[in-house]
Amino acid sequence: MENKKLNAAGAPLKIGVLALQGAFIEHCNMLRKLDVEPIEIRRRVDFSDNLDGLIIPGGESTVMAKLLYELELLNPIKDAIANGLPTFGTCAGLILLSRQIEGAGEGAFPVLDVVTRRNAYGRQLGSFKTTSQFHGIGEIEMVFIRAPYVSEVYGQARVLAVVNEKVVAVEQGKVIAVAFHPELTEDTRLHEYFVKMIVNCQL
Secondary structure: OOOOOEOOOOOEOEEEEEOOOOOHHHHHHHHHHOOOEEEEEOOHHHOOOOOOEEEEOOOOHHHHHHHHHHOOOHHHHHHHHHOOOOEEEEOHHHHHHEEEEOOOEOOOOOOEEEEEEOOOOOHHHOEEEEEEEEOOOEEEEEEEEOOOEEEEEOOOOEEEEEEOOEEEEEEEOOEEEEOOOHHHOOOOHHHHHHHHHHHHHHO
């Protein structure tokens, strides 16, 4: 990593990856491919104010919320996202970032003006792969694993991708969330999209 990407202060760009569940290692590997330093967040001490961005990976959203609370990470991360920390959520990350979850109140970090349905695809489609257009990137591979989807978009949220007439990616302010797992493909473009957003926010 001789050519690390730099933030506005001229320091290496640091993106935190919540490392409680899910494919966080794959997210870290994606960032390294883009010459970005990942910071694995497992404890309160790992989460600091000098992070340039945050990735919330997949997992089991209710378990993740419980762990975040028990590890005293919930409120610090919630405040940071509300105060403008660029954030990228995948699968369970989408659920945690939603203002409303069907039948379950709001997400742990309710900043996206969306209603999200958990485990939205039936058992036959619990896990599948497809390709579809992603706004600003083009056609990308999408890996769905017992995925949610967005059943309603309102307010300031903007749709980035749709699969089979279901919204599977949204953006609002400095937050991007998708229902699928881009870290489980070889395509780094979605992570690069997030990195570019962080850099543009700092200009």
